[in-house]
Amino acid sequence: MSYYTQLTLVQRYMIYRLLKFGCSQTVIAAVVGVCKSTISREVRRNTGGNGYRWRQAHALALARRRGKSQARITAAHWAVVKAKLREQWSPEQISLWLAKMRVCRVSHEWIYLFIARDRKAGGKLYECLRIRKRGKKAYGTGSKRGKIQDATPIDARPAIVERRARIGDWEVDTIIGRAHKSALVSLTERKSRLTLLGKVSRKTAAEVGQVVVRLLRGAGRRVHTITSDNGLEFAGHKAIAQALRAKFYFAHPYASWERGANENANGLVRQYLPKGADFTAVTDAELTHIMQRLNTRPRKCLDMKTPNEVFFGKHRKSNGVAVGS
Numbered sequence: 001m002s003y004y005t006q007l008t009l010v011q012r013y014m015i016y017r018l019l020k021f022g023c024s025q026t027v028i029a030a031v032v033g034v035c036k037s038t039i040s041r042e043v044r045r046n047t048g049g050n051g052y053r054w055r056q057a058h059a060l061a062l063a064r065r066r067g068k069s070q071a072r073i074t075a076a077h078w079a080v081v082k083a084k085l086r087e088q089w090s091p092e093q094i095s096l097w098l099a100k101m102r103v104c105r106v107s108h109e110w111i112y113l114f115i116a117r118d119r120k121a122g123g124k125l126y127e128c129l130r131i132r133k134r135g136k137k138a139y140g141t142g143s144k145r146g147k148i149q150d151a152t153p154i155d156a157r158p159a160i161v162e163r164r165a166r167i168g169d170w171e172v173d174t175i176i177g178r179a180h181k182s183a184l185v186s187l188t189e190r191k192s193r194l195t196l197l198g199k200v201s202r203k204t205a206a207e208v209g210q211v212v213v214r215l216l217r218g219a220g221r222r223v224h225t226i227t228s229d230n231g232l233e234f235a236g237h238k239a240i241a242q243a244l245r246a247k248f249y250f251a252h253p254y255a256s257w258e259r260g261a262n263e264n265a266n267g268l269v270r271q272y273l274p275k276g277a278d279f280t281a282v283t284d285a286e287l288t289h290i291m292q293r294l295n296t297r298p299r300k301c302l303d304m305k306t307p308n309e310v311f312f313g314k315h316r317k318s319n320g321v322a323v324g325s
Contacts, residue, residue: 006065007034007042009058009109010162015042016054017159062110077104081111085128090267091115092260096300112257130267148235151250154227154258161225164191167311168224171262172212174203174233175269177279184279184287185211186269188262189222192310193302195265195294197287199279209236213243222311227251227259268294 007015011032018028025043029036045064046057080103084094091111099105118125161169167189175184183203187196198211216223223246228234230253237248251258272290273282295307302310 007032007038007058007061009054012042012046012054012057013162014159015039016052016057017155019043019052058109059113062113073104073106073110077106078114081106081114082125085111085115085125088128088130090130090264092264108257130263130270148230148232148237148250150238151230152248154249154251157225157227157247157249161190161227166224167191168219168222170216170223170226171259172226172228172234173259173262173266174200174208174231175266175273175279176203177273177282178276182279182282183208184269184273184282185215186262186266187212187215188265189307189311190261192307193261193265193299194307194311195269195291197269197291199282199284199287201280203233205233205235208233209240212240216244216246225249229253229256229259265294 011034014032015028018031023031025039026036029039032039042057043052046052046060048056077098080098081094084097085091089097091108094111095106095108115125115129160166169190171188171190173186175186177183180203183200185198185200185208188194196215198215200207200211212226216226223244225247226237226240226244227249228237229251234240234248234250237250240246241248256263269290272286272293273279295311298304298306
């Protein structure tokens with residue numbers, strides 16, 4: 001029986017990867033779990049000048065859906081979204097809260113698109129985001145920042161990482177202190193949301209690399225992959241990967257949502273160390289306290305278990321810093 005289902009962003013990513021591997025539409029349909037006609041229609045309608053690209057395909061599908069169907073998200077709903085953004089809620093938090101309160105169902109991607117359209121129209125909603133995405137840089141203008149050598153893109157990362165199906169896949173970032181005088185290295189394990197913090201006096205590749213290795217070395221075999229942004233402080237990724245026997249991947253530029261667990265953790269850290277805080281005065285004891293608070297707090301996404309319980313096991317006692325000791 002032929003039928004059509006609305007594809008998710010994850011399914012479109014799977015289609016993109018399988019097409020890259022040269023799989024037939026019949027095989028792709030079996031893997032994705034939809035009928036062959038759905039794959040055929042998807043590829044035909046959402047292939048652009050550079051071939052089938054999953055983000056572009058999802059954006060095109062959403063645009064068509066908005067144009068054909070009556071808006072189920074009303075102006076009143078968007079007013080609620082605006083209010084929550086101004087309270088500095090993240091788009092994901094707003095999306096989950098609206099669904100829980102049975103107000104409406106709107107994905108965090110739609111909210112990001114809503115913010116982008118507001119910014120284009122001169123609005124200021126983007127200033128409410130913890131991480132403000134910049135506009136795309138024009139090609140051919142060059143970059144003064146430099147480029148990380150031998151960087152493996154996130155597209156090559158195993159699919160099991162995206163599914164959060166195992167312990168040991170980490171996301172890493174740096175949090176900058178006042179006047180850029182000091183910084184924190186922030187690591188978050190994707191499945192358990194365990195957060196590790198370490199301080200660096202300077203945000204150099206050498207110092208950041210040393211702290212990452214120190215924090216994760218205690219995890220032993222529970223370090224399979226590490227994913228970072230494109231900051232030059234991660235230029236020493238090959239040494240980090242070799243020291244931890246792990247694979248190191250880089251997210252796309254200005255795609256903070258590809259490291260969503262770590263971005264969310266950084267926002268939680270800011271509750272204790274707000275923007276403008278002087279990190280040079282932060283002690284190891286204070287970092288331990290913050291890690292303990294974050295890693296012993298039950299999470300809805302973990303079925304009200306704590307990161308410690310998920311990472312170490314329910315019956316193992318830990319203050320949340322044993323891995324990084």
